[in-house]
Amino acid sequence: MAAPFNIVPLLEWMDLVGLAVFALSGAVVAAAKRQTLVTFIFFAVVTAVGGGTARDLLIGAPVFWVFENAPILICLGAALAVWLTPARLWSGGALLWLDAAGLAAYATFGAAKALAFGVAPIPAFALGVLTSCLGGIIRDVLAGEPSILMRPELYVTAAALASALMVGLLLAGVPGLPAAIVAASAGFLLRGAAIRKGWGLPIYRG
Numbered sequence: 439m440a441a442p443f444n445i446v447p448l449l450e451w452m453d454l455v456g457l458a459v460f461a462l463s464g465a466v467v468a469a470a471k472r473q474t475l476v477t478f479i480f481f482a483v484v485t486a487v488g489g490g491t492a493r494d495l496l497i498g499a500p501v502f503w504v505f506e507n508a509p510i511l512i513c514l515g516a517a518l519a520v521w522l523t524p525a526r527l528w529s530g531g532a533l534l535w536l537d538a539a540g541l542a543a544y545a546t547f548g549a550a551k552a553l554a555f556g557v558a559p560i561p562a563f564a565l566g567v568l569t570s571c572l573g574g575i576i577r578d579v580l581a582g583e584p585s586i587l588m589r590p591e592l593y594v595t596a597a598a599l600a601s602a603l604m605v606g607l608l609l610a611g612v613p614g615l616p617a618a619i620v621a622a623s624a625g626f627l628l629r630g631a632a633i634r635k636g637w638g639l640p641i642y643r644g
Contacts, residue, residue, distance in 0.1 A: 452618060453490075453502075453551075456543035457509055460573050461486040461516035463536040466528045467581045468520075475521050481577060482517040483510065488573035493548050493565050497555045534633050537574060537586075541593070542625035544570035545600035546618050550608065559605050566601025567594060590638035592628060600625025 464485030468478040487503050494501045503509035520528055548569025552562035571587075571594055578585045586593045600621045607617035631637055 450547075452543040452622060453547040454508070454512065456540045456547060456570070457486045457490075458512050458516055459536045459540040460544070461513040462520060463533050463540065463574070464577050465517045465520035466533045466536065467577055467583070468517075469525060469528055470533075471581060475517070478517040478521050479514060481580065482513040482520075484580065485573045485577040486513050486516075488576045489544060489548065489569040489571060490573075492572055493552065493569045496565065496568075497552055497557055499551070499555055531633065535630075538596070538626055538629040538633065541570045541574075541597050541629055542600050542622040544573075545597040545625055546604045546622040549601040549604040549621075550614065550618065553605065553608060559609060563598075563601050563605045566604060567597045570597040570601070590641050592632035592637050592639065595639065596625045596629035596632065599628050 461482035464481035464483070465478045467485075468481040471477075473481075487509060490502050493499075545566045547566075549562050549566030551569075552565040553559070557565065575585050575587060603621035603624055604617055607620060608614065612620075
């Protein structure tokens with residue numbers, strides 16, 4: 439099927455931003471666990487490429503990091519940046535805010551790329567969420583940490599907002615650039631509000 443939407447340069451930059459911040463978040467987890475540089479790099483790569491790899495396999499696209507050097511080099515750079523800098527720079531809420539930025543960027547880009555490969559709107563929305571969440575889930579599982587999915591705090595909801603807005607705005611005829619800015623900003627702001635104010639979804643009470 440012909441691609442109904444083009445991936446504008448901003449979206450390609452958002453993909454790189456998402457890749458970089460998720461790679462940083464993976465390295466920060468390795469730092470918190472006092473791991474070796476090899477583990478830093480492994481966590482950076484797995485966290486950064488996990489969601490995008492699943493997306494590309496599902497939509498029949500070339501897996502984005504296999505045919506280019508840049509993605510892995512960005513992950514290596516992120517791992518080295520965390521390894522070579524003082525731990526205090528990455529303490530506190532650094533991981534949460536890095537994750538928030540990556541979440542918004544990847545949800546937006548993932549939805550746009552799915553549409554560009556002819557995926558129907560609802561699956562494209564789901565693929566945006568998958569792109570933004572899977573890497574962090576893999577990171578937490580490998581680190582033996584409770585997954586963010588197991589807490590009521592808004593996380594997937596923020597990814598869903600960014601992805602849904604991107605799909606909806608593109609379908610409404612909004613150009614890719616403003617659509618991406620609105621969608622990513624909304625997702626980041628919602629996730630940021632959840633971090634700052636502790637917003638969460640109601641839990642099952644039985």
